[in-house]
Amino acid sequence: MSMINYASREINCKVVYYGSGLGGKTTNLEHVFTKVAPDQRGKMVSLATETERTLFFDFLPVDLGTVRGFKTRFHLYTVPG
Ligand SMILES: Nc1nc2c(ncn2[C@@H]2O[C@H](COP(=O)(O)OP(=O)(O)OP(=O)(O)O)[C@@H](O)[C@H]2O)c(=O)[nH]1
Numbered sequence: 405m406s407m408i409n410y411a412s413r414e415i416n417c418k419v420v421y422y423g424s425g426l427g428g429k430t431t432n433l434e435h436v437f438t439k440v441a442p443d444q445r446g447k448m449v450s451l452a453t454e455t456e457r458t459l460f461f462d463f464l465p466v467d468l469g470t471v472r473g474f475k476t477r478f479h480l481y482t483v484p485g
Pocket residue numbers: 423424425426427428429430431432456457458459482483484485
C-alpha cells in the first residue's frame with residue numbers, strides 16, 4: 405500500500421510479508437537489512453519468542469532517497485505465520 409502526500413512531497417510504501425509459519429519471512433527482512441546501507445535504513449524491530457517464531461511482527465524502515473522530488477520510504481513488515 406502506498407501513501408502519496410503531495411503537501412509534504414513524501415511517498416510512504418507499506419509492504420507486509422504474509423505466509424506460512426517458518427516460511428522465511430523474518431529471514432528475508434534480515435537479508436534486506438544486511439544489504440541496505442546503514443544510512444538508508446532504520447532500526448529493525450523484531451518481536452520473537454525464544455525459538456525465533458515471530459510473536460507480533462517485524463518492522464524495517466528503508467529510505468530510498470528522493471524519487472522525482474518525493475522523499476520515498478519503504479516500511480517492511482512481517483506478521484506471524
Ligand atoms: N534452507 C533454507 N532455510 C531457510 C530459508 N529462509 C529461512 N530459512 C530457515 O527457516 C527457519 C524459519 O525462518 P523464519 O524467517 O524465522 O520464518 P518466518 O516465516 O519468519 O516464521 P514465523 O515468524 O514463525 O511465521 C529459520 O531456521 C531459517 O534459518 C531459505 O531460503 N532456505
